[in-house]
Amino acid sequence: MALYRRIPGAIAVITLTNPPVNALSCTVREAIYETVKRATADQEVKAIVLCGANGKFCGGADIKEFSREMRGPPLVPMIDMIEESEKPVVAVIEGVAFGGGLELALGCHYRIAHSGAQVGLTEVTLGLLPAAGGTQRLPRLIGVPAALDIITTGRHVSAQEAVRLGIVDKVTDSSAMEEAIEFAKTVAGEPMGPRRLSLWTAACPEDLDSLLEGALVRIRQRSRGALAPVACVQAVRAAASLPFAQGMKKEQELMAYLFTSGQARAMQYCFFTQRAAARWTTPSGASWENTKARPVRQAAVIGLGTMGKGIAVSLSRAGIPVIAVETEQKRLKAGRKAVNSMLTRESQKRGLAEAHLGSISFTLDLRKLRDTDLVIEAVFEDMALKKQIFSKLSSVCRPDALLCTNTSGLNIDEIASAASRPELVVGTHFFAPAHVMKLLEVVCGPRTSPVAVATAMQLAKRLEKIGVVVGNCSGFVGNRMMRPYTEQAYYLLEEGARPEEVDLVLEEFGFAMGIFRVMDLSGLDVGWRSRKELGLTGPKLPPGTEARSRGGKRYSPLPDILCESGRLGQKTGRGWYLYEKERVATPDPWLQSFLEDYRSRFGIQSRRVGQDEILERCLYSLINEGFRILQEGIAASPEDIDVIYVSGYGWPRHRGGPMFYAWMVGLPKVLDKLEHYHRTHPDIPNLAPSSMLRKLVARGSPPVHQWRALIQQHSSQL
Numbered sequence: 001m002a003l004y005r006r007i008p009g010a011i012a013v014i015t016l017t018n019p020p021v022n023a024l025s026c027t028v029r030e031a032i033y034e035t036v037k038r039a040t041a042d043q044e045v046k047a048i049v050l051c052g053a054n055g056k057f058c059g060g061a062d063i064k065e066f067s068r069e070m071r072g073p074p075l076v077p078m079i080d081m082i083e084e085s086e087k088p089v090v091a092v093i094e095g096v097a098f099g100g101g102l103e104l105a106l107g108c109h110y111r112i113a114h115s116g117a118q119v120g121l122t123e124v125t126l127g128l129l130p131a132a133g134g135t136q137r138l139p140r141l142i143g144v145p146a147a148l149d150i151i152t153t154g155r156h157v158s159a160q161e162a163v164r165l166g167i168v169d170k171v172t173d174s175s176a177m178e179e180a181i182e183f184a185k186t187v188a189g190e191p192m193g194p195r196r197l198s199l200w201t202a203a204c205p206e207d208l209d210s211l212l213e214g215a216l217v218r219i220r221q222r223s224r225g226a227l228a229p230v231a232c233v234q235a236v237r238a239a240a241s242l243p244f245a246q247g248m249k250k251e252q253e254l255m256a257y258l259f260t261s262g263q264a265r266a267m268q269y270c271f272f273t274q275r276a277a278a279r280w281t282t283p284s285g286a287s288w289e290n291t292k293a294r295p296v297r298q299a300a301v302i303g304l305g306t307m308g309k310g311i312a313v314s315l316s317r318a319g320i321p322v323i324a325v326e327t328e329q330k331r332l333k334a335g336r337k338a339v340n341s342m343l344t345r346e347s348q349k350r351g352l353a354e355a356h357l358g359s360i361s362f363t364l365d366l367r368k369l370r371d372t373d374l375v376i377e378a379v380f381e382d383m384a385l386k387k388q389i390f391s392k393l394s395s396v397c398r399p400d401a402l403l404c405t406n407t408s409g410l411n412i413d414e415i416a417s418a419a420s421r422p423e424l425v426v427g428t429h430f431f432a433p434a435h436v437m438k439l440l441e442v443v444c445g446p447r448t449s450p451v452a453v454a455t456a457m458q459l460a461k462r463l464e465k466i467g468v469v470v471g472n473c474s475g476f477v478g479n480r481m482m483r484p485y486t487e488q489a490y491y492l493l494e495e496g497a498r499p500e501e502v503d504l505v506l507e508e509f510g511f512a513m514g515i516f517r518v519m520d521l522s523g524l525d526v527g528w529r530s531r532k533e534l535g536l537t538g539p540k541l542p543p544g545t546e547a548r549s550r551g552g553k554r555y556s557p558l559p560d561i562l563c564e565s566g567r568l569g570q571k572t573g574r575g576w577y578l579y580e581k582e583r584v585a586t587p588d589p590w591l592q593s594f595l596e597d598y599r600s601r602f603g604i605q606s607r608r609v610g611q612d613e614i615l616e617r618c619l620y621s622l623i624n625e626g627f628r629i630l631q632e633g634i635a636a637s638p639e640d641i642d643v644i645y646v647s648g649y650g651w652p653r654h655r656g657g658p659m660f661y662a663w664m665v666g667l668p669k670v671l672d673k674l675e676h677y678h679r680t681h682p683d684i685p686n687l688a689p690s691s692m693l694r695k696l697v698a699r700g701s702p703p704v705h706q707w708r709a710l711i712q713q714h715s716s717q718l
């Protein structure tokens with residue numbers, strides 16, 4: 001709702017009141033209409049101040065209403081009514097003004113913000129565009145280039161930047177409300193015509209076409225295949241070239257197109273599932289509601305390699321003092337140098353004084369960890385080494401210290417068996433680069449206590465990451481699902497495809513990089529080491545093992561052969577691609593002839609593999625593994641799997657995540673295709689459709705949010 005009150009000085013104050021973010025629900029819109037009409041009709045009122053309750057102006061339209069039939073007064077005429085008011089309307093922006101919230105403020109004649117506030121037209125992140133006049137008013141207010149950037153990225157703009165750009169008229173460190181009231185008194189009675197943005201003309205550069213073309217290029221790089229940012233560019237073009245009314249018409253047409261698109265549905269699904277992941281539960285009844293996290297006042301990181309460095313930076317950035325441990329002086333020195341320069345870059349980027357960062361001390365002595373509340377181990381992926389460290393930690397650390405491992409797939413329970421308090425051992429699987437990537441898989445072993453889960457999830461929140469609780473199995477959720485996906489990619493090469501063909505299909509789907517480019521970037525030796533560890537290749541492989549079969553199942557030795565010949569990816573200048581210029585992947589003629597020789601050596605008839613087959617075999621095998629994970633209770637819900645893929649593996653947000661995508665495609669189609677590919681390749685067992693998929697199809701393919709009820713009938717590993 002919106003509360004109305006009169007205060008001395010002939011001011012009416014209208015307060016949006018819809019916790020937690022004062023979203024513009026049907027009731028709120030009705031109340032705004034009514035209160036603005038009341039204020040404009042009241043002869044005693046000379047100016048109107050519009051604010052939000054509880055220190056937040058407005059989080060925009062009520063996203064929950066998008067999936068229902070629209071009721072109540074629409075936003076556009078409501079904002080027009082405010083703009084047309086003869087009495088000045090001053091918006092008080094505290095907390096946030098996002099999406100429809102900022103559009104509402106743009107309809108007001110003045111905007112006064114608190115210095116801690118943020119504004120933004122965030123609709124593009126929900127698969128939409130700012131369709132309450134935002135695409136037309138913002139370019140008129142701040143010019144086309146700056147508006148184009150804000151509208152197509154949906155980025156959050158600080159109050160300081162907002163005043164610099166002219167989005168708000170004034171920023172204050174003290175009470176924005178008081179400032180706005182005083183200001184309103186000074187402008188009461190002035191003509192409001194010049195303050196109506198709909199009457200302005202957008203300042204437009206001469207080279208408008210090249211500006212818009214440049215934006216489209218960046219959009220294709222950032223989010224290939226996404227409809228909303230492209231529609232945003234079209235709407236801004238309308239603002240630059242058409243009168244306001246015609247621009248508004250274009251905005252509405254584009255919105256109608258986006259609103260009913262599967263992409264908008266997928267992105268709104270992502271918005272809610274990301275938040276739902278924090279509400280974890282385990283079948284034992286433990287949950288985020290009934291389990292208190294332990295306070296973390298000091299943390300430690302063991303190992304300052306690729307991951308440890310980023311983890312230490314993340315902790316420090318959250319204001320947590322860190323002790324970083326290495327094995328030898330040289331590595332410690334290198335780690336310290338790298339961490340310090342990352343922190344300097346961070347503080348420059350965020351405009352933070354270094355004093356706001358948690359201090360980091362560096363040591364070779366594990367005994368220095370006696371007072372830490374939480375330790376994160378990030379040493380080599382080696383079970384014996386990890387067990388040795390956990391055993392030492394048990395004797396060095398306080399008995400209640402939480403012991404976390406960053407293993408990317410080893411058995412948490414086996415690691416915990418080396419600790420004296422296995423219930424305080426939990427997996428905290430960060431993703432590279434750890435100070436950038438948002439995902440944190442919180443891996444719960446059979447003996448992990450609820451308090452350990454709660455503390456790790458609380459840590460995720462403090463580090464501004466998205467924590468998702470998963471069960472203990474080889475590769476957990478994310479990496480386990482990657483295995484069948486990468487295997488299919490190798491098999492496709494064996495059968496006749498080229499790496500660049502596979503990558504192109506995946507990039508057209510929306511991944512920022514195809515799988516072969518990803519492997520080249522992270523290093524082919526990562527998977528090679530793990531295959532050697534598993535005895536699939538290398539010295540542990542029993543003599544006489546067939547080259548293309550392991551345990552009666554198909555196996556591709558292609559990546560092993562590449563590694564054996566020193567092709568480890570970007571770092572060696574060649575892998576699946578050639579890198580003559582740093583980081584620029586070019587198809588390698590050597591690889592092409594190597595693949596031809598390989599096929600003829602093994603009598604494989606090369607064929608043209610179609611784009612549909614590439615996409616279906618890669619994605620459906622990954623999705624099928626997701627169904628198995630659900631069936632085994634390794635993930636609590638399909639939504640959790642989707643959050644993991646969108647926030648940790650570059651799955652395009654506008655496709656919702658693998659499980660949501662499967663539902664959008666149609667579960668019967670996914671089942672059909674898997675059956676077909678499994679018939680064609682009976683030696684690839686993970687193409688056999690999982691029983692969970694069959695069950696869902698048999699139940700009529702219910703929407704994703706109903707799967708959880710079916711899954712609960714299965715055992716859970718959480």
Ligand SMILES: CC(C)(COP(=O)(O)OP(=O)(O)OC[C@H]1O[C@@H](n2cnc3c(N)ncnc32)[C@H](O)[C@@H]1OP(=O)(O)O)[C@@H](O)C(=O)NCCC(=O)NCCSC(=O)CC(=O)CCCCCCCCCCCCC(=O)O
Binds near residue numbers: 063123129255
């Ligand atoms: C605001 C935040 C920054 C707050 O963050 P934080 O404090 O961290 O809290 P959260 O955990 O994120 O949120 C708390 C809680 O609130 C819920 N929530 C947040 N925002 C909203 C919202 N806007 N609506 C509903 N609920 C919201 C959130 O889900 C949490 O609850 P939980 O899920 O239960 O845990 C942060 O929340 C944030 O960033 N929020 C989103 C801000 C945003 O993106 N806003 C934009 C919304 S879209 C918008 O405003 C669009 C428009 O204005 C356009 C309007 C035009 C509409 C016209 C429709 C015309 C259609 C024509 C089509 C015709 C089709 C046909 O022909 O049929």
Ligand SMILES: NC(=O)C1=CN([C@@H]2O[C@H](COP(=O)(O)OP(=O)(O)OC[C@H]3O[C@@H](n4cnc5c(N)ncnc54)[C@H](O)[C@@H]3O)[C@@H](O)[C@H]2O)C=CC1
Binds near residue numbers: 303407409
């Ligand atoms: N590299 C990646 O992309 C990811 C790795 N992981 C996991 O994170 C862990 C670390 O991986 P990386 O950082 O890539 O390894 P890395 O090889 O880059 O670094 C490991 C570091 O640990 C140090 N170390 C080894 N033994 C030690 C000991 N006893 N005490 C203190 N330090 C010791 C080494 O000196 C080295 O600096 C592994 O378990 C890995 O599986 C998880 C997610 C992603």
